[in-house]
Amino acid sequence: MFNEEDKKFIEERGSDLAQVEKQIENFKNGFPFLDIQKAASIGDGIIQLDEGQLNDLIADYESKVATKKVLKFVPASGAATRMFKDLFAFVEEKDLSASDAAQTFIKGLEDFAFYDELASELGDIDDTAPDQIANHLLSDEGMSYGSLPKALLSFHNYEEGPRTPLEEHLVEGVHYAKSADGTVHLHFTVSPQHLDRFKALVAKVAPSYESTFGVKFDITFSQQKSSTDTIAVDNDNEPFREPDGTILFRPAGHGALLENLNDLDADIIFIKNIDNVVPDRIKADTYTYKKALAGLLINYQDEVFEILKGEIADPDAVAARLESKYFLKMSEGFAGKSDEEKKAEIKEKLNRPIRICGMVKNTGEPGGGPFWVKESDGSASLQIAETAQIDLDDAEKAAMLKGSTHFNPVDLICATKDFEGKKFDLLQYRDDDTGFVSSKSKNGKDLKAMELPGLWNGAMAYWNTLFVEVPISTFNPVKTVNDLLKDTHQ
Template identity: 55%
Template sequence: MDTLLKDKIIAQGMDPDTVAEQISNFKDGFPYLKITGPATPQDGIQVLSNDQLKHFVETYPKKAASIEVVKFVPASGAASRMFKDLFSFLDGDGDLSKSAFVQKFIDKIEKFAFYDDLNAALKEKNTSIADCLDRNDYKEIVGTLLEDSGLGYGNLPKGLLKFHQYESEARTPAYEHLIEGSQYAVGKGKLVKIHFTVSPEHEEKFRKEIESIVPKLESKTGLKYEVTYSQQKKSTDTIAVSMDNEPFLEEDGSILFRPAGHGALLENLNDISADLIFIKNIDNVVPDRLKSDTKTYKMAIGGLLLEIQEKVFEALKEFSQEISDESLKKAKNVFTEVLGAKLPNEFENQPLMERANFLKGKLNRPIRVCGMVKNTGEPGGGPFWVLEKDGSQSLQILETAQIDLSDPESKKHFQAATHFNPVDLVCGTRNFKGEEFDLLKYRDMKTGFITEKSKSGRELKALELPGLWNGAMAGWNTLFVEVPLITFNPVKTVNDLLRDEHQ
């Protein structure tokens, strides 16, 4: 790297060594992961019985009441992608017959929770939804919804859009997450801790929304709420390059750095101090009538993690007192039976101390339990067994781009996958001594993603850090549990809000 480039990188507050590594990733690409099979209910995905569910629903709240619990909600970014079709309609000639999507949006307009707000915004312009429909002025409706002169939904984050209509109020996803928090994220001191990652330009609006909700929820539930916020760190941005892998220069000569995807939020997660952290996407919420399954399965995965963690901690404490055939046997049982992981073939041929050190290294890691739903063709990472460099096999959530589909064996495993990950996780990020793990040490930096974008009409390549629940957690101990499809109801487009689950 020449001195001029290095000086520019430093001047922009970035680390030249990190940037050099990123440029080499562009040049070399990322290796595919070696999968040995899909995780299925027969091999790697636990299916809980009714008795197990009942057990966790009874035991989890008692355990949670004595520990620190946090609900971590990635909520950064504008909802503009939700309205892609509406933006295209706005840029076009306003002919409704050209878009079945917009036709459906207009036909069902009264079904949206933002209907009253939209009508009020139109009345400020001396018109109404009914007037616009009478004169076929659909652009006026769409423009008032999306543009800042109206409701400004095109520039707001998903968390602040009205998703669900109730008799007496309409709720945003942020509001629904606060209610969910009171159902399964109640920790020590009857405290509900919720952390939102937000964009700088949206934080004030989030705070205003939350501050208007919390007092009435505290009064209704008798619980206390502690809501915190963080922003994706600028230092996690990655360099963009030209199609020839040279740094992409802006018109003013500065180097273009871009936000590095949800994997950058590992730093935000690393800053959270808690015994148990639930992670769930901002747009995956349902009205109250459908929340009971979510509550049950969140308690189940939280309770399962706490029980398994107790066994892991016990084995590690015994190791710290004495390494013997007995303590080794116990640790091996925890690794293979409790965590369900697979040892290298030559493990038993190693000397006692080598086997003990291997198991110590494997057990003393962050732990997560991930909900998995049956595959219905939705996009999302899938659960697979991955062959590690040390010969062991671990459970990982992989994106399609990480699997070599030109390899017949890998393709066969990929096609045999039965489940996918709806971003439904609970994490244990403290060790058996109660100290916090440095989560950055457990990510696999060779599992990033390269995408093609454009800026000012010029093509570029962008780099995403290993995904938060993909390579960013590659070194964690992982368990998969089947959860029902009703717990997964994302809103990718505005018309998803018309589905029965959101009505």
Template identity: 55%
Template sequence: MLSTSDLLQLSARGIRPEEINQQVDYFKQGFPWMNLEKSATIGDGIVRFSDADLASHIERFESRRSSLNLLKMVPASGAATRMFKSLFEYISSGQPNKESDLFFSQKESFAFYQELASITPDGSSEVDVLKVLLGASGMEYGSLPKGLLKFHQYPAGARTPLEEHLVEAAEYASDGQKARLHFTVSPEHRGRFEALVAQLSPIWSSHFGIEFEVTFSEQKPATDTVAVNMDNSLFREDDGSLLFRPAGHGALLENLNDLTADIIFIKNIDNVVPDHLKQATIQYKKALAGLLLWILEGISYLEMRLKGELKPALIEEALLEIKTYLGFEVSADFAFLSLDAQAAALLEILGRPTRICGVVKNTGEPGGGPFWCQDAVGNLTLQLVESAQVDMSNGSQKALFAGSTHFNPVDLVCATRGKDLLAYRDMSTGFITEKTKDGKSLKAQELPGLWNGAMANWNTLFVEVPLETFNPVKTVTDLLRPAHQNA
């Protein structure tokens, strides 16, 4: 199936032939559906902080942060093209639409409007204004990543999401001396990110009295997946070479695996707010980190005891602890293991990467939610599940998914030090999509999502966070919402 030239192409990308064979097998067989057992709810997989809990976890984090290596990771790859979909449609059709009408009726409310107005010729039509905003000869917003767009207006000028993340990081991802951030970016935009950081870092270092250490990485070519024709044969370019495509945000697990820190905060690039609305985010980030520190202490204590004298009562205590705080309930077969084998199994669970995921009340936003899921051997684990992973033709599974009380806003606090994260990925949780190339239909494959299957075998606990901490910008007019206005 693979020719000599194919093997050379794979070698240049750092991809092993067996990876391609596995991908083709997934194209042929499809991916198995997730087996939802029940929604995670308050008291059963989801923790709700009392005021006292919130204060206690924040205090724990504050008391230890100076001795911790903290890092904030922000996936910031990809152009913001979809953010302007309706405006592009106006340009191509010449016909205004609901979103373009809203855009022009409140154009002065956008943080980028002052710049747009200054470079747009007088008397320009609406379509011409949009061409200046989106086009390569203007502001290039149609091809730039969200991180470089002007989101929020301040008296001193407009801020990009990149700048808002720097400000946030100073508040909770700093040890008091240094704030570390890592952005994953696309190669064509890396220079602009680096230039903006070089411009902003001295300003905010002076303001906060700390150093900013900002690093960047790009999605690795070795994580790209091969495309196939609709009959599952390998899709080839006109020159006979294989076609590879980026494998979605799950590919960034490799980038996360390269990072070293005691605690890593993960948050999407577009989920930022102006300063006067940041307090809830800052408080809950600190509280999630404080809870994680407490759980890690509990893990170390249990590990020590399980390596000592074993008694059935200790095993029962450990089972309750890992279900309550690590999102893992063992299968019925566990009871038939010897005491030593039970301890070994529990130590393996305790040794996994650990994450706490903030979740918000479900308000109908598209995306995944928190569930208890059954794995292939009957264990129940807490997972973040997307709709594409659920068999919607199965009435009970569809109802379970629709009935989820909470939603995943991508708000993670992780402990990964010393772990090979690739070993904890469930490769059977990828996605298959249909695309076109040069007018030809093809099938593409995405790796398990970064906070879904890529973290399937992590210890997981969900915490309810305030809805005001979730303010994504999916379309340009989302910037008109109160959460993004700085009046």
């Protein structure tokens, strides 16, 4: 399948030949569906916090965070192209009456945070045709919004001027991700072609926010590693080749960012999508729940470390407490094991990265959800499953999906060090059988592409997980430009 020139090409781009050959096998065999047992729900996999618990956990976090290095990790490399899908179509067709999305855009034009800049560049915007307005916003001859990452677009208006998502994440970081020395550590994953723009924006705005909030920002960037790209194949599962004969590799989705996360050194890592930000006036719920979930993470970790560092006198009692308090289930044959075997299993299951995941009530939004999934040892674990990972031809599984009460807004807080303070190798806790295959095309030819296990899906399959209900007010993603006209973004 691969000649010597191919092998040299694979090696020089930083990919691992054995991994590439495994990817070919995955194309041939496909990925198995997750064996979901039931949807997680309140009291059965999802924790619901009352006001007293919220306040206690916030107090725990604020008292214990002084000894921790805290970091906020924001995947921010995605271009905003899909955000403007309807506007791109309108620019092509130029028929305003045929596009409800374009009509809404034009009608609400003055309410967008980018309006003043757009009007300034166009001069007399009232006499400019609607398709020309949209084209100027999107095109590289204008404001380049159609090709820039969301992080750099003007999202929200303030008296002092518009604010980008990157800036909103800086402000969020001040309020829940500040280390004891007053430093706010943030890490953004960016695409190489936009790195200079990110750095320029940070250089422009960070000093003002530092002065306003009395903090110091430590902002770092990384790119998705080319070594994580996956091979593309044709419909016969043979390597897809470019016109010059070289093999085509493609970026492998957000699961590839596990390597970026693995490179970071922090005690507590907050993960949140770049477009899920709101103006200051409604950030309070976000701050409350971020701190509370982080407090829960620290308390869980403290209990885990105490067990791992000490002697387990009564493994049955410890296992029962872990299941009732943290939904951590032992293997199917646990009861029949010797005490020493039980102790070993408990320690093996506990000595893993930890994540606390916020879950919002299901309001019909697309996205993954929380499920109990059967493991190879007969136990069940809490996993975030995407629709594509569930066998919808199985009526029972489809009913579980349809009846699920919560979904995943990508609201994670992670602990990636063990009880000795050493970083886990996160790649060892990924389930490689949870990737995705999709159909694409290039140069007029069909191809099949592969995504690695999603960052908060299979990439964290063997982490210890807690799901906590968070209010819908903490979930306000911007998927289309007209989402910015919603009250939550005004």
